[in-house]
Amino acid sequence: MRRLIVSGAIALAALVTGAGAVAIAAGTEAHPPKRSWHFQGPFGTYDRAAAQRGYQVYAEVCAACHSLSLLAYRNLMELGLTDNQVKGLIKDIVVPDLNDDGQPIERPARLSDSFRKPFPNVAAAAAANNGKAPPDLSVIVKAREGGADYIYALLTGYVPFDKLSPEQVKEFSVKKDDNFNTYFPGHKIAMTPPLADDKVTYADGTKATLGQEASDVTEFLAWASEPWMEDRKRTGVRVILFLLALAGLMYAVKRQVWSNKH
Amino acid sequence: MASSHGTPPVFNNKVIAWIDHRLPIFSYIEKEYHTFPTPRNFNYFWNFGAIATVMLVLMIATGVVLATNYTPHVLMAFDSVERIDRDVPQGWLIRDLHMNGASFFFIAVYVHIFRGMYYGSYKAPRELLWILGVVIFLLMMATAFMGYVLPWGQMSFWGATVITSLFSAIPVVGDSIVTWLWGGFSIGNPTLNRFYALHYLLPFIIVAVVALHVVALHVHGSNNPTGIDPKGPQDTVPFHPYYTMKDGFGVVVFLIVYSLVVFFGPDMLGDAANYIPADPLVTPTHIVPEWYFLPFYAILRAVPDKLGGVIAMFGAIAVLFVLPWLDTSRVRSSTFRPIYKWCMLLLVVDVVVLGFCGANPPAGFWIPLSQAATLYYFVHFLILLPVLGKIERPLPMPPSIADAVLKKKAG
Numbered sequence: 001m002r003r004l005i006v007s008g009a010i011a012l013a014a015l016v017t018g019a020g021a022v023a024i025a026a027g028t029e030a031h032p033p034k035r036s037w038h039f040q041g042p043f044g045t046y047d048r049a050a051a052q053r054g055y056q057v058y059a060e061v062c063a064a065c066h067s068l069s070l071l072a073y074r075n076l077m078e079l080g081l082t083d084n085q086v087k088g089l090i091k092d093i094v095v096p097d098l099n100d101d102g103q104p105i106e107r108p109a110r111l112s113d114s115f116r117k118p119f120p121n122v123a124a125a126a127a128a129n130n131g132k133a134p135p136d137l138s139v140i141v142k143a144r145e146g147g148a149d150y151i152y153a154l155l156t157g158y159v160p161f162d163k164l165s166p167e168q169v170k171e172f173s174v175k176k177d178d179n180f181n182t183y184f185p186g187h188k189i190a191m192t193p194p195l196a197d198d199k200v201t202y203a204d205g206t207k208a209t210l211g212q213e214a215s216d217v218t219e220f221l222a223w224a225s226e227p228w229m230e231d232r233k234r235t236g237v238r239v240i241l242f243l244l245a246l247a248g249l250m251y252a253v254k255r256q257v258w259s260n261k262h
Numbered sequence: 263m264a265s266s267h268g269t270p271p272v273f274n275n276k277v278i279a280w281i282d283h284r285l286p287i288f289s290y291i292e293k294e295y296h297t298f299p300t301p302r303n304f305n306y307f308w309n310f311g312a313i314a315t316v317m318l319v320l321m322i323a324t325g326v327v328l329a330t331n332y333t334p335h336v337l338m339a340f341d342s343v344e345r346i347d348r349d350v351p352q353g354w355l356i357r358d359l360h361m362n363g364a365s366f367f368f369i370a371v372y373v374h375i376f377r378g379m380y381y382g383s384y385k386a387p388r389e390l391l392w393i394l395g396v397v398i399f400l401l402m403m404a405t406a407f408m409g410y411v412l413p414w415g416q417m418s419f420w421g422a423t424v425i426t427s428l429f430s431a432i433p434v435v436g437d438s439i440v441t442w443l444w445g446g447f448s449i450g451n452p453t454l455n456r457f458y459a460l461h462y463l464l465p466f467i468i469v470a471v472v473a474l475h476v477v478a479l480h481v482h483g484s485n486n487p488t489g490i491d492p493k494g495p496q497d498t499v500p501f502h503p504y505y506t507m508k509d510g511f512g513v514v515v516f517l518i519v520y521s522l523v524v525f526f527g528p529d530m531l532g533d534a535a536n537y538i539p540a541d542p543l544v545t546p547t548h549i550v551p552e553w554y555f556l557p558f559y560a561i562l563r564a565v566p567d568k569l570g571g572v573i574a575m576f577g578a579i580a581v582l583f584v585l586p587w588l589d590t591s592r593v594r595s596s597t598f599r600p601i602y603k604w605c606m607l608l609l610v611v612d613v614v615v616l617g618f619c620g621a622n623p624p625a626g627f628w629i630p631l632s633q634a635a636t637l638y639y640f641v642h643f644l645i646l647l648p649v650l651g652k653i654e655r656p657l658p659m660p661p662s663i664a665d666a667v668l669k670k671k672a673g
Contacts, residue, residue, distance in 0.1 A: 143537035228354045236525020243518045250511040
């Protein structure tokens, strides 16, 4: 009987790892290097300071082209900001609305507003970006194989044309105006290198290197993809502890019940 | 209160007695779930029927709650699912339970099917019980497939495209069938709406077939690891408290594993591309179904002809319907079948290999590997099973279940 349980467990494990292998096998390009993130692991949480800096990078750089449509400004309070701090952050942002006469107007953003979209629609976004609309970033970390590692690798993975080897230029038919990215599938990416050293000036005095900006904005986007993650893990710890205790009790009772039959 | 098996129970509570005299639900529960004589020698493989039932109830419960918050429209479905995660109180929990519940329902059912095959539970007089089980499995596949379409991500859309297009392989009427399934000339809002309606309907049909499955089970009772019929009271125990307790323990252990995935890796079994909203103009590099369909997907692609692949894939399930008649051995349990036992375990390996083949793009060594694995799958059912029953010499069997239990305890 024990052997059967073991073989059953092995079969189950094989099924689960099989599914895991699917995810790994699906990546075609260079694998993004594994980085260590504050939100990793069963107890990992979001680094609030990094995510707040990441919002700054998003607001000052990414937001020019990328929407974040599933988030509202009020959500920023979950990053440890007060409502007045968030109001300060969005005081210069205006959003489209209709006035009482039904005429389109722009008015200052409120906490309850969704993040302002940089383009009125997909066609306008595509027209302004060489025919390819920049993707919405709300769930981008969950929507890419490799997750946060991939986003960070992509943001830091640009190679200038003159640094490419002749073989790379030939193999991927790269032209001088193309953007070559080590981690993008097919390598040629429509997005010009978005970040560089000192692209933003951090209020908390953190030195704004390319790596720092990329890491911060990835932390922010990871949070944006799953703002409830900490709640999920906390609940999970309680649920598992409860079930373990329950399983122990059940096993004890089961043994007691069966004691006269074995 | 309760009486021993055979005589009708007497209820001391007047209300219960009054109801039972008119609608004997309490007698039924007493007979089928309390005194019901059950072989005393189940191993933990026999937990998975109860586990699958719990998962079915859990899927319906979470599904109904999700349905109250979901919008079946191509322009709104994706965002409405995200709204459930973000803005519905504990919505993320309900969705993670449902999304991973499908995977764990399949895990439970796959173990349950393996149990049935390894211990010959499908043999006389339980053929209809087995066939009803295969019907449940088919209904589950249809339900899971349509459920995966609902979030309207890239894999939802393209998975639906690939699977519905299979029907175009049918000669003459194929294209008309596909148009009929889609509700139009391409996958669109009518497709999403009908899939949603059916995804809500089919689970209740599954409940009905599960009820028949249980009725059929309670005619002759459960099989057991020896495959020998109980010969008297010394071979059985009452279902309650012996198996209610053992099943309860097994269910909780299963829920622990399930919770680990729900709370600490809710997206590990899914595909990242399904977090990209469906785009009919952009085909994903690799279109893969959910993991529990991968072995069948591999069989589909192993045959170099479209119609042939579709026939092989459906044949892989159809063969299960006639399993009771393909197996010519009169011995139920693999424990006493020295050759078949290994064939059966090899079949498990084969199905796992097919799963890997289905997960990888059909190129290089994956093609011959998936073809060899497909071949073995059918050889197992169509050649090994009928032939082994004739030539295999079974091991000596214990005279009764009680003897088997006592011998094992002594040894």
